[in-house]
Amino acid sequence: MLALEMFRSVSRTMAGKAIGGRMPGVLSGFAAPLRLVTIEEPRVDRPGWARLRTRLSGICGSDLGALSGRTSLYFSAVVSLPFVPGHEVVAELLEDCEDLPKGTRVVVDPVLTCAARGVEPCAACAAGETNRCERITVGHLSPGLQTGFCKDTGGGWGQQLAAHRSQLHPVPEGFSDEQAILIEPVACAVHTALRSGVRSGDRVLVSGAGSVGLFATLALRELTDAGEIIVVAKHPLQKELARTFGATEVVDPGEVLRRVRRLTGAFQLEPEFSSPYLLGGVDVAVDAVGSKQSLETSLQATRAGGRVVLSGMPAPADLSAAWFRELEVVGTYASARSDDAFAKATDLVATDAVQQLAKGVASYPLHRWREALDHAHSAGRLGTAKVAFDPRSSQ
Amino acid sequence: MSRPGFVLEVDDRTPPLVVHEGLGFRLEDGFPLGTRVVYPPESLPAVPDVDAAIRDALLHPHDSEPLPALLFAGMRLTIAFDDLSLPLPTMKAPDIRGRVIEHVLTMAAEAGVDDVRLIAANALHRRMTAAELKHIVGERVFRSFYPQGQLYNFDAEDRDNLAHLGTTDKGEDVEISKRAAESDLLVYVNVNLVAMDGGHKSVGIGLASYNSLRHHHNAKTMVHSRSFMDHKHSAMHHSAWRMGRLIKEHVKVFQIETTLNNDVFPKPFDFLQKREWEWSVRDQATMLGVRRGLAAAPHKLRHKMFHDMRSVYGLTGVNAGEVEAVHERTLEKVHQQHLVEVQGQSDVLVMGVPYLGPYNVNSSMNPILATCMGLGYYFNSYRGQPVVRKGGAVILYHPLNEGFNQLHHPSYVDFYEEVLAESTDPVVVGEKYEKQFAHDPWYIHLYRTSHAYHGVHPFYMWYWAAHAMDHVDEVIWVGADRRAAARLGFRAASTLADALEMASGTVGTSPSITYLHNPPHLLADVR
Numbered sequence: 001m002l003a004l005e006m007f008r009s010v011s012r013t014m015a016g017k018a019i020g021g022r023m024p025g026v027l028s029g030f031a032a033p034l035r036l037v038t039i040e041e042p043r044v045d046r047p048g049w050a051r052l053r054t055r056l057s058g059i060c061g062s063d064l065g066a067l068s069g070r071t072s073l074y075f076s077a078v079v080s081l082p083f084v085p086g087h088e089v090v091a092e093l094l095e096d097c098e099d100l101p102k103g104t105r106v107v108v109d110p111v112l113t114c115a116a117r118g119v120e121p122c123a124a125c126a127a128g129e130t131n132r133c134e135r136i137t138v139g140h141l142s143p144g145l146q147t148g149f150c151k152d153t154g155g156g157w158g159q160q161l162a163a164h165r166s167q168l169h170p171v172p173e174g175f176s177d178e179q180a181i182l183i184e185p186v187a188c189a190v191h192t193a194l195r196s197g198v199r200s201g202d203r204v205l206v207s208g209a210g211s212v213g214l215f216a217t218l219a220l221r222e223l224t225d226a227g228e229i230i231v232v233a234k235h236p237l238q239k240e241l242a243r244t245f246g247a248t249e250v251v252d253p254g255e256v257l258r259r260v261r262r263l264t265g266a267f268q269l270e271p272e273f274s275s276p277y278l279l280g281g282v283d284v285a286v287d288a289v290g291s292k293q294s295l296e297t298s299l300q301a302t303r304a305g306g307r308v309v310l311s312g313m314p315a316p317a318d319l320s321a322a323w324f325r326e327l328e329v330v331g332t333y334a335s336a337r338s339d340d341a342f343a344k345a346t347d348l349v350a351t352d353a354v355q356q357l358a359k360g361v362a363s364y365p366l367h368r369w370r371e372a373l374d375h376a377h378s379a380g381r382l383g384t385a386k387v388a389f390d391p392r393s394s395q
Numbered sequence: 396m397s398r399p400g401f402v403l404e405v406d407d408r409t410p411p412l413v414v415h416e417g418l419g420f421r422l423e424d425g426f427p428l429g430t431r432v433v434y435p436p437e438s439l440p441a442v443p444d445v446d447a448a449i450r451d452a453l454l455h456p457h458d459s460e461p462l463p464a465l466l467f468a469g470m471r472l473t474i475a476f477d478d479l480s481l482p483l484p485t486m487k488a489p490d491i492r493g494r495v496i497e498h499v500l501t502m503a504a505e506a507g508v509d510d511v512r513l514i515a516a517n518a519l520h521r522r523m524t525a526a527e528l529k530h531i532v533g534e535r536v537f538r539s540f541y542p543q544g545q546l547y548n549f550d551a552e553d554r555d556n557l558a559h560l561g562t563t564d565k566g567e568d569v570e571i572s573k574r575a576a577e578s579d580l581l582v583y584v585n586v587n588l589v590a591m592d593g594g595h596k597s598v599g600i601g602l603a604s605y606n607s608l609r610h611h612h613n614a615k616t617m618v619h620s621r622s623f624m625d626h627k628h629s630a631m632h633h634s635a636w637r638m639g640r641l642i643k644e645h646v647k648v649f650q651i652e653t654t655l656n657n658d659v660f661p662k663p664f665d666f667l668q669k670r671e672w673e674w675s676v677r678d679q680a681t682m683l684g685v686r687r688g689l690a691a692a693p694h695k696l697r698h699k700m701f702h703d704m705r706s707v708y709g710l711t712g713v714n715a716g717e718v719e720a721v722h723e724r725t726l727e728k729v730h731q732q733h734l735v736e737v738q739g740q741s742d743v744l745v746m747g748v749p750y751l752g753p754y755n756v757n758s759s760m761n762p763i764l765a766t767c768m769g770l771g772y773y774f775n776s777y778r779g780q781p782v783v784r785k786g787g788a789v790i791l792y793h794p795l796n797e798g799f800n801q802l803h804h805p806s807y808v809d810f811y812e813e814v815l816a817e818s819t820d821p822v823v824v825g826e827k828y829e830k831q832f833a834h835d836p837w838y839i840h841l842y843r844t845s846h847a848y849h850g851v852h853p854f855y856m857w858y859w860a861a862h863a864m865d866h867v868d869e870v871i872w873v874g875a876d877r878r879a880a881a882r883l884g885f886r887a888a889s890t891l892a893d894a895l896e897m898a899s900g901t902v903g904t905s906p907s908i909t910y911l912h913n914p915p916h917l918l919a920d921v922r
Contacts, residue, residue, distance in 0.1 A: 159624060259809075
């Protein structure tokens with residue numbers, strides 16, 4: 001089968017790390033440790049596993065981070081190279097999988113938990129906190145925190161992959177593939193909203209209006225009693241979408257502190273040779289980008305005792321505010337079964353706003369992967385909600 | 396003998412005319428034939444002996460006992476004075492206020508008064524720096540009072556030092572400086588640069604808190620102030636007068652008002668206050684040099700060139716005594732200096748907005764202040780009826796590109812970015828946002844401890860322009876940054892011809908045009 005494979009290449013990873021962030025074209029040119037290959041279909045001959053044919057698979061910010069070498073080496077211990085990326089997947093079963101008959105269209109919860117690995121449930125999995133599974137490197141699978149980072153399961157950027165029944169969620173009738181591809185990222189946003197600890201009337205800042213930020217905004221608005229939701233958006237369409245998804249205020253990145261200060265009546269301080277920060281601010285900030293600047297903005301705009309939620313994969317940043325203002329910094333990774341996140345996400349994806357957004361999903365065949373990555377890098381500017389691969393397509 | 400103001404009609408022989416536009420000016424040769432150009436009167440002769448005039452005013456006040464008779468040992472004496480928003484440009488030292496204060500203090504000392512406080516009546520304006528205070532009161536007074544904390548800026552947010560004197564018959568709160576309200580005598584020293592200043596506006600506004608000011612500094616009052624250069628027809632002044640009369644019931648006010656002539660531009664810029672066709676060869680050479688210099692100079696240098704300018708005003712009068720009696724005489728002098736008779740309204744009013752207004756002394760003329768200057772102060776420089784007809788067009792010259800001074804105008808940035816982005820209607824923005832800005836603790840902190848205008852101040856600037864916005868259908872800025880003009884709710888044009896073309900949908904293709912040639916200041920008496 002045809003698949004895109006991420007492989008070990010120190011030189012390409014270094015090159016991507018050095019200049020990929022500034023020149024994404026380089027990344028999709030020579031510097032990406034990615035290749036289009038013909039490989040054996042992945043197969044896991046264990047109970048509960050089945051083969052799937054990929055219909056669509058999204059390109060996530062974490063995929064771009066991994067390809068550009070921006071992802072921390074912390075994660076090198078929980079992946080197994082070479083692997084086929086792609087953890088946002090809509091696929092159809094090529095064989096029966098327990099109660100799901102062959103041909104069922106499903107979306108994949110990518111976390112490879114104890115159930116998928118065939119080991120006794122760890123404490124987290126037993127509690128339904130499947131995204132916190134402590135056995136992601138053991139069992140009958142190679143290490144891999146998710147489908148799309150494990151060499152045994154394959155990923156959505158290939159024509160086929162393997163998945164365990166515990167990962168599969170049937171797609172409701174009437175959903176297009178483009179809608180369905182948004183269920184997994186929206187499930188992550190559901191988890192983010194539930195982790196944010198928002199209380200009734202709380203002011204929330206969402207830093208970033210890519211798909212992570214937009215879906216977080218939607219989930220916060222629909223699943224919490226948040227008061228004002230201030231979204232930081234760079235591009236015109238993102239601003240418009242943020243309002244549609246429930247933002248009460250949309251601000252440019254350069255004016256976040258000023259606007260938050262105004263809205264909350266906070267005091268602004270100007271430290272020497274450093275960026276300004278607030279005494280006071282929002283109750284909860286969600287960093288939906290993960291860059292140093294975005295994370296520091298979130299920290300600097302949150303009131304003392306408030307909560308900063310790391311939704312984007314975080315870059316190193318100045319944590320002084322977290323110490324000085326006694327902030328609760330919480331991570332939010334993937335989604336947990338106990339949240340019933342996929343069911344909630346499916347409901348959210350059925351809303352008119354997301355249906356409209358799904359019409360803007362751009363899909364590429366595998367062989368045009370360079371264009372697809374270029375597009376994904378510029379998705380915000382170009383007003384694209386999601387860029388995805390359609391391995392069935394040859395056009 | 397100075398010549399009166401007059402109205403020139405542009406014809407074939409009219410030379411290019413000076414139009415101010417921020418940190419510079421242009422020679423506009425595009426005025427259509429027949430355009431009326433209103434020139435201010437030439438400078439009135441100055442009082443020859445300023446000290447004698449001041450002393451005479453204090454000893455022979457109007458409707459009041461002489462100042463020495465009001466002073467006695469053991470009394471509490473407060474001397475309040477106008478802040479740096481007057482005069483414009485700043486007066487070359489010694490400032491007339493300092494000279495008056497010296498005389499008052501001399502008489503107080505002779506009477507054995509030792510409980511004296513000097514308060515800058517800056518209301519919600521920014522706190523002045525020590526250097527700015529020193530410039531106004533003079534070196535000697537500054538050294539005697541400032542180090543002891545007896546000379547200071549009024550703080551309208553110092554709740555412990557405000558006194559609520561009651562409400563007027565219209566329900567307006569009167570809340571002023573406690574020290575002033577509880578003094579045995581409050582002496583107010585003013586500079587009555589234009590007709591809007593002085594009278595009950597001095598104490599009733601200069602020493603008042605937001606609680607008082609909100610009653611007349613709002614869109615509704617401003618729309619009904621026609622104009623606020625004519626206090627008898629100004630709703631804002633009516634309110635201030637009601638408040639002033641209530642203040643009078645609580646504290647004895649001895650008002651000292653001074654009037655200045657039109658010597659606004661010192662050398663080498665003095666050609667700017669001459670009529671263009673009367674420029675000597677030397678004036679023309681200077682003009683050329685200044686223009687070349689300004690064109691080549693970076694923004695900072697141009698800013699310095701203009702803001703370092705100190706005017707050599709001459710004193711035209713000083714009156715003291717009871718507030719209203721004094722102000723009546725003051726206005727006579729102001730009118731004598733500024734009033735120009737204009738026959739009828741026109742379809743289009745053209746004005747050049749200069750580098751300076753009351754709220755950007757040593758600071759930046761940001762787009763909101765430029766609007767206030769053009770559509771507020773200059774548009775309202777009329778008596779009788781506006782120079783432009785109802786539904787007409789206003790064309791203003793200013794680049795609107797100076798940006799914001801973060802030290803002086805922090806709330807202006809938010810007003811511009813957030814409030815004006817939502818609406819430019821003074822009523823709408825006032826109702827939704829004024830209180831938020833007025834009570835914002837950060838703005839209050841900056842107002843009290845830094846040198847920031849009060850949080851509500853940009854709203855007042857917008858209200859000043861409310862009458863003009865209500866009156867005309869079209870406002871076009873020549874040479875302005877288009878994005879800034881759009882944010883303000885206006886349009887920008889490259890040239891006067893373009894602006895007239897843009898306005899033709901409102902006023903037709905052959906409109907009558909009037910250009911107010913100021914500064915120096917003028918007041919159009921529109922018949």
